[in-house]
Amino acid sequence: MKIAIGSDHGGFHLKQEIISMLRKNRHTVINVGAHNDKPSDYPDFALAVATQVIRGKAVRGIIVCGSGVGACIAANKIPGIRAAVCHDTFSARQGVEDDDMNVLCLGARVIGPNLAEEIISVFLAAKFSNAERHKKRLGKIAALEKAFQGR
Numbered sequence: 346m347k348i349a350i351g352s353d354h355g356g357f358h359l360k361q362e363i364i365s366m367l368r369k370n371r372h373t374v375i376n377v378g379a380h381n382d383k384p385s386d387y388p389d390f391a392l393a394v395a396t397q398v399i400r401g402k403a404v405r406g407i408i409v410c411g412s413g414v415g416a417c418i419a420a421n422k423i424p425g426i427r428a429a430v431c432h433d434t435f436s437a438r439q440g441v442e443d444d445d446m447n448v449l450c451l452g453a454r455v456i457g458p459n460l461a462e463e464i465i466s467v468f469l470a471a472k473f474s475n476a477e478r479h480k481k482r483l484g485k486i487a488a489l490e491k492a493f494q495g496r
């Protein structure tokens with residue numbers, strides 16, 4: 346699968362470990378940065394990952410910051426992005442199956458590489474259920490985006 350990944354300084358080292366893991370599992374990785382652990386701003390990398398997903402250059406995105414929270418808030422500002430912080434495998438699976446989550450946010454100051462790897466493998470294996478009730482709810486989210494565009 347084509348995966349876009351980004352981090353700020355807080356997530357840099359975990360991102361590098363995740364990239365190695367993804368490549369070992371034969372995924373194609375688009376690394377949008379940061380390319381070092383000098384202080385940087387997570388909204389820049391959230392935007393870069395989101396852009397790859399929205400333009401169809403990547404199927405899913407992963408953003409790592411200190412907590413996962415800032416990256417998630419920023420990514421969800423981009424219409425069409427459905428990002429969530431998941432530090433457990435249940436949420437990572439259900440977030441895709443029910444909510445069509447397309448960006449996973451992780452906190453490098455919260456979880457370690459082993460749990461990150463498990464969460465990512467569940468996130469990438471999961472598929473949206475296409476169930477009518479979930480499509481209806483996603484339609485309501487899309488309507489919210491539309492209603493507040495340009496305000």
Ligand code: RB5
Nearest residue numbers: 355410411412414415416
């Ligand atoms: C940066 O220090 C930190 O605020 C950032 O990585 C992230 O945790 C924000 O949510």
